[in-house]
Amino acid sequence: MDRKPRDKDMNEIVSLCKRRGFIFASSDIYGGLQGVYDYGPLGVELKRNLMASWWRAMVYERDDVEGLDGAILTHRLVLRHSGHEATFADPMVDCRSCKSRWRADHLVKGKCEKCGSSDLTEPRPFNMMFKTTVGPIVDDESYAYLRPETAQAIFTNFKNVIDSTSRRLPFGIAQIGKAFRNEITPRNFIFRVREFEQMELEFFVMPGTDDEWHEKWVAARQNWWMEQGLAKENLKLYRQTKEELSHYSKATVDILYKFPHGFEELEGIANRTDYDLGSHTKEQGQFKLMARVEPNHDSVEKLAVRDAESEQFIVPFVIEPSAGVDRGVLALLTEGYTVEDLENGSQRVVLKLRRHLAPIKVAVMPLARNNEAIVDMAKQIKAKLQSLGIGRILLENTGNIGKGYRRHDEVGTPICVTVDFETIEKTPAKVTIRDRDTMKQERVAVSELPQFVREYFRPSDSQ
Numbered sequence: 293m294d295r296k297p298r299d300k301d302m303n304e305i306v307s308l309c310k311r312r313g314f315i316f317a318s319s320d321i322y323g324g325l326q327g328v329y330d331y332g333p334l335g336v337e338l339k340r341n342l343m344a345s346w347w348r349a350m351v352y353e354r355d356d357v358e359g360l361d362g363a364i365l366t367h368r369l370v371l372r373h374s375g376h377e378a379t380f381a382d383p384m385v386d387c388r389s390c391k392s393r394w395r396a397d398h399l400v401k402g403k404c405e406k407c408g409s410s411d412l413t414e415p416r417p418f419n420m421m422f423k424t425t426v427g428p429i430v431d432d433e434s435y436a437y438l439r440p441e442t443a444q445a446i447f448t449n450f451k452n453v454i455d456s457t458s459r460r461l462p463f464g465i466a467q468i469g470k471a472f473r474n475e476i477t478p479r480n481f482i483f484r485v486r487e488f489e490q491m492e493l494e495f496f497v498m499p500g501t502d503d504e505w506h507e508k509w510v511a512a513r514q515n516w517w518m519e520q521g522l523a524k525e526n527l528k529l530y531r532q533t534k535e536e537l538s539h540y541s542k543a544t545v546d547i548l549y550k551f552p553h554g555f556e557e558l559e560g561i562a563n564r565t566d567y568d569l570g571s572h573t574k575e576q577g578q579f580k581l582m583a584r585v586e587p588n589h590d591s592v593e594k595l596a597v598r599d600a601e602s603e604q605f606i607v608p609f610v611i612e613p614s615a616g617v618d619r620g621v622l623a624l625l626t627e628g629y630t631v632e633d634l635e636n637g638s639q640r641v642v643l644k645l646r647r648h649l650a651p652i653k654v655a656v657m658p659l660a661r662n663n664e665a666i667v668d669m670a671k672q673i674k675a676k677l678q679s680l681g682i683g684r685i686l687l688e689n690t691g692n693i694g695k696g697y698r699r700h701d702e703v704g705t706p707i708c709v710t711v712d713f714e715t716i717e718k719t720p721a722k723v724t725i726r727d728r729d730t731m732k733q734e735r736v737a738v739s740e741l742p743q744f745v746r747e748y749f750r751p752s753d754s755q
C-alpha cells in the first residue's frame with residue numbers, strides 16, 4: 293500500500309480536535325476565552341492516559357518517588373519567597389501604531405506581528421501570575437495566587453513528606469496538576485495557554501551528585517517520550533544559555549519536539565540547586581520572627597535532611613523534570629496524525645496513537661443496528677470487555693461499518709470488533725477484529741475475545 297505521510301498541519305489537527313471531540317475553545321458559545329481550552333469526550337481520555345502513563349513510570353515503577361496533590365491556591369508568601377513575585381515576568385512591548393501588545397522575545401526582527409510597525413515601546417516586565425482574593429475581606433494581605441507551577445507545593449510539603457515516609461536521599465516527589473500563567477500572547481492552539489497542566493518531579497539529591505542526576509533524568513525523560521510514541525528524529529535536546537535560565541536554575545536542558553509550528557519546548561529538566569528549600573527555610577524564619585507567630589527561631593521548619601554521620605542539616609539539591617500535559621497531548625496528536633492513500637484512490641486519516649494512550653480501546657459494532665439479537669450480543673461483548681479494566685470500550689451502534697471504521701481510524705481506536713449475522717447464527721460464535729494500522733481483519737471466537745484483548749493491551753506491549 294502506498295503510504296504518504298504529509299507534513300503535519302496545525303489547522304488539520306485543530307479541525308480534527310473539534311470535529312471528533314478532543315479539544316474545544318473554552319466558553320465557546322460566548323466567543324471563547326483567549327488561551328483557555330476544554331477537553332472533550334476523547335480529549336479527556338487521551339490526556340488522562342498520558343498522565344497515567346507518566347504516573348506509572350515516575351511513581352509506581354520506581355522505588356524512590358512519592359506522590360503529592362497540592363492545592364492550586366497558594367499563599368502569597370510562598371510565591372514571594374520562591375522569587376516568583378519579583379522575577380516571574382516576561383518582557384512586554386506595546387505597538388504604538390496599532391496598540392497591540394506582544395512578548396518582546398517572541399517578535400521577529402522586533403516588528404509588530406499585527407501591523408508590521410517597528411515603533412514599539414521599550415520592553416517592560418509583565419508578571420505572569422494570576423492574583424485572586426481569599427475570604428470576604430479585601431485588603432492588602434488578603435490575596436493569594438493561582439500557582440504558576442506545581443513545584444512549590446512540593447517544596448513547602450518537603451518536611452511533611454519526609455516525616456510521614458522516612459525517605460532518605462536521593463528520593464523524589466511527583467505531582468500532576470493545573471498551573472496558571474497570564475501569558476502575554478497565548479498561541480499555537482494548546483501549546484501556549486493560560487491554564488494548563490504540568491507533570492513535575494522534584495528529585496532531591498546530595499549536593500555534589502546533582503550534575504550526574506541531571507544527566508540521568510534528561511536521558512530518562514527523553515526515553516519516556518519515545519515510549520509514548522514520539523519519534524527520535526522529532527525530539528531534540530537544547531541546553532539553555534546563562535541568559536535564558538530561570539532565577540532558580542543552575543542548568544536547564546529542554547526537550548524540544550517538532551510541533552507543526554517548529555521545534556519547541558515540550559519539557560524542561562532543571563537543576564534548581566538548593567534554591568527553593570533554602571529560601572523557604574530562611575524566609576519562614578524571618579516571617580515567624582516578624583509576625584511573632586513563634587518568636588523562637590529554632591522552631592522554624594528546616595526544609596533539610598540530617599546527615600547521619602555529621603549530624604548536620606543538609607539542604608538537598610533538586611533536579612526537576614517538568615513536562616506540560618497539554619504540550620504532550622499536542623505532540624502526540626502531531627506525531628500520530630497521518631493521511632494515507634488507499635488502493636482504491638481514496639484517502640484515510642489515521643491517528644496512530646500507542647495502544648495505552650488511545651482514548652477508546654475497542655469499538656464494538658453491531659452490523660445491523662435494528663437486529664435485536666446482534667445488538668444484544670454486541671452489548672454483552674462490550675460489557676465483558678469493559679470489565680477488563682483497560683479503559684473505555686465503546687458500543688458503536690450506527691449500523692454503517694465502513695463509516696465506523698473511518699471514524700475510529702481518525703480517533704485512534706486500535707481495534708474494532710464487528711458482530712454480524714454469522715456471530716449469532718453459528719457455533720462457536722465468532723466476531724471480526726479489525727486492526728487500525730494494518731486494516732487486517734481476522735475472525736476470533738467470542739469466548740476467546742477477552743483473552744485476545746487483554747493480551748493486546750498488556751502494559752509492557754505499549755506500541
Ligand code: ATP
Pocket residue numbers: 473475482483484485486488490557558559560614615616617618619
Ligand atoms: P516557555 O519558554 O515555552 O514559556 P517555560 O520555560 O517558561 O516555557 P517551564 O517554566 O520550564 O516553561 O515549565 C515547564 C513546562 O510547562 C514546559 O516545558 C511546558 O511543557 C509547560 N508550560 C509552560 N508554560 C506553558 C504554557 N503557557 N502553556 C502550556 N504549557 C506550558
